[in-house]
Amino acid sequence: MEQFFNYDDLKDLYDIAIIGGGPAGLTAGIYAARDNLDTIILEKNFPGGQVGITEIIENYPGFPDGIMGGDLAEKMFLHARKFGVQVKNGICGKIEIDGKYKIIHLEHSVHKIKAKSIIFATGAKPLHLEVPGENKFLGRGISFCATCDGAFYKDKVVAVIGGGDSAVEEGNYLTKFAKKVYIVHRRDKLRAAKILQDRAFKNPKIEFIYNCVVKEVKGEEKINAITLHNRVEEKDFDLPVDGVFVFIGWTADTELLKGMVDMDDSGFIKTDEHMATKIPGIFAAGDNRLKELRQVVTAVADGAIAAKSAEKYIEENF
């Protein structure tokens, strides 16, 4: 996918600046640009967000055989670009309110983006285990992305931590490479959708370990084991593994707006049904928003609503 690091063609003023180029941000871009609003998306990694690092999406309507996450991300990106959305790679360091205008200060750059409204679509980031040894092996044995790192574990033994959709789905995916996948869950019942559970139960390479939490990640140069604590038997034991994939949920990526808009204790932004935060002209969309169901399909819906709300806000206030 193209990358956009050149800021020379930044405009003096945008109608809408979208922070985050995942499904919510890209959809907001499509809707805004189709309404002839000057729109820019600022994305810190690559467009597509979590979708881009998902192997296959099986529940996005219109794709009965599923669609590869990377393909869906690219289609959404190209769709937004087709209607004229500017997409830039960059990190938003600070948001400043200047009367009716919003100023986005970029990290590692003197450039600023000035806009009449902002759609904050930064998504969520994975929760960490927060146990001894985790930091030591981050990126070299501890992973939060099976699509990115699974191939490193050909014929090896890995542990997947968690009992939700991500853990069970990605555990299944990892059996393409690993000779053995343990799915370690803290309770005796999985939270994952039934269809994903059934698939995993039938997979001979997967073994479930219930009622256990990770106490430590062990190894010298490489991971060689995790210490598990069985919460029912109140016993610790070591499980030899070569890698650990952590899928224990997500926290909102919203530090930038902390203290400015209302959030819950985990940083998920409170909006009304129009995706409006308590700051006029700042909207939130996607997985960083406080809501029941975080899926691609709800993210794109949020993005569309946020763009329409931003358009109305601009009409009424400029």
Ligand code: NAP
């Ligand atoms: P999730 O649904 O929040 O599940 C997190 C899992 O980790 C739960 O089983 C939880 O246990 C466990 N957990 C939480 N904290 C833990 C800790 N400190 N130590 C050990 N285990 C811990 O997260 P997710 O699976 O990433 O899914 C996030 C959202 O994305 C969900 O809405 C999900 O439906 C969606 N998603 C959908 C699909 C799909 O539709 N195919 C695929 C992936 C994700 P408890 O069960 O005991 O709370």
